[in-house]
Amino acid sequence: MNTNSRNVTYSTVGDYQLPNLTLNQPRKPLGKYGRLRRTYLMNHRPVLYNTMLLNGSLYPHLMEVEQTAESRMQQTMEQLLKQNPAPDKESRQMAWVQHMNSLKAQAEELVLTELIYS
Template identity: 90%
Template sequence: MNTNSRNVTYSTVGDYQLPNLILNQPRKPLGKYGRLRRTYLKQHRPVLYHTMLMNGSLYPHLMEVEQTAESRMQQTMQDLLKQDPAPDKAQNQLMWVQHMNSLKAQAEELVLTELIYS
């Protein structure tokens, strides 16, 4: 095996020198927002996606987006509940569920626009 100045090792296969590449494997599976970001990058920003994949920054980026999106969702839900309180759950459970789903959809739309599809 030969080594160049960047500490990349190579193996000889026939007449070719091929680099011995090792990709960092994810330690923890991606959540919903990390997977959405990965899909967006792969489909709409392929050069950035492949660059990040090759230099090892893709998975850390996706995990950061995942954590930021989750925390932003929680904070946005709290803010929306302060602005528009939910009906009493014990009195009218169906209206409470409908209200909470509406707030969640609003919060998720903000997170998707600001973090995932930008």
């Protein structure tokens, strides 16, 4: 095996020198926002995606985005509920569900714009 200045080792396979690359396997599966960010990077920022994938920073980045997005969703939902209180859940269940779905859609739009698609 030969090594170069970047400490990458190579194996000879036939007439070729192939790098011995290993990818760290994620410990925890990605959630919704991590997967959305990964898809965005793959489709719209392929050079950045491949660079992060090869240098091992992709999974930590995706997990950080996931955690930040979940936290931001929770904070935004709390703020929106303070501004627009929900109807009584027991007496007006459908109105409560519609209200909460509307608030969640607003919060998610903010999170997607700020964290995922940037």
